[in-house]
Amino acid sequence: MFKHLLVAIDGSHHSLKAAEKAVAMALQFGSRLTLIHVARRFHLPDSLKAYLRDEHIEGEPLYDIDAATRKVIDDVRREALDAGLHAIDVVFKEGRPARSIADYAGAHHVDAIVVGSRGLAEPETFLLGSVSHKVANLAGCTVIIVR
Numbered sequence: 001m002f003k004h005l006l007v008a009i010d011g012s013h014h015s016l017k018a019a020e021k022a023v024a025m026a027l028q029f030g031s032r033l034t035l036i037h038v039a040r041r042f043h044l045p046d047s048l049k050a051y052l053r054d055e056h057i058e059g060e061p062l063y064d065i066d067a068a069t070r071k072v073i074d075d076v077r078r079e080a081l082d083a084g085l086h087a088i089d090v091v092f093k094e095g096r097p098a099r100s101i102a103d104y105a106g107a108h109h110v111d112a113i114v115v116g117s118r119g120l121a122e123p124e125t126f127l128l129g130s131v132s133h134k135v136a137n138l139a140g141c142t143v144i145i146v147r
């Protein structure tokens with residue numbers, strides 16, 4: 001039923017809860033699980049970017065992965081392994097979060113995307129954050145919003 005689940009991580013405790021649900025579902029359905037984080041690009045000065053490009057310097061991707069996101073990813077991976085789930089991948093993208101998540105799902109035969117209802121923003125009156133709202137609108141597959 002859900003052969004491939006995609007869970008979106010922004011470093012918030014909501015995304016950790018979403019990932020824990022996704023791990024439980026993956027165990028129940030025997031799904032493959034992919035964690036996705038959409039990062040901002042480092043704001044390097046143009047001169048430094050040009051230098052790195054000209055000198056063919058490679059290494060860490062120029063993504064700005066914050067400590068909270070790394071911690072959520074590490075915690076989820078450890079919990080999943082402890083629970084016996086080994087088919088886990090982590091992908092980093094950059095760009096607009098909702099569009100990138102929906103596009104990744106479309107291109108990788110994802111059966112359901114799991115997101116938190118809210119993320120890192122201060123709680124407001126809205127029930128849903130803008131990313132979860134947009135993913136639900138853009139995705140071509142089932143979207144599970146975890147509260």
Ligand SMILES: Nc1ncnc2c1ncn2[C@@H]1O[C@H](COP(=O)(O)OP(=O)(O)OP(=O)(O)O)[C@@H](O)[C@H]1O
Nearest residue numbers: 008009010038115116118119120121129130131132
């Ligand atoms: N950059 C991101 N990369 C991956 N997943 C994300 C990202 N941002 C949000 N999400 C996912 O969307 C869920 C809802 O977060 P969202 O950003 O919509 O709410 P918010 O931060 O409370 O409000 P907003 O960002 O609209 O001000 C998160 O729990 C997470 O699953």
Ligand SMILES: [Mg+2]
Nearest residue numbers: 119120121129
């Ligand atoms: Mg947000």
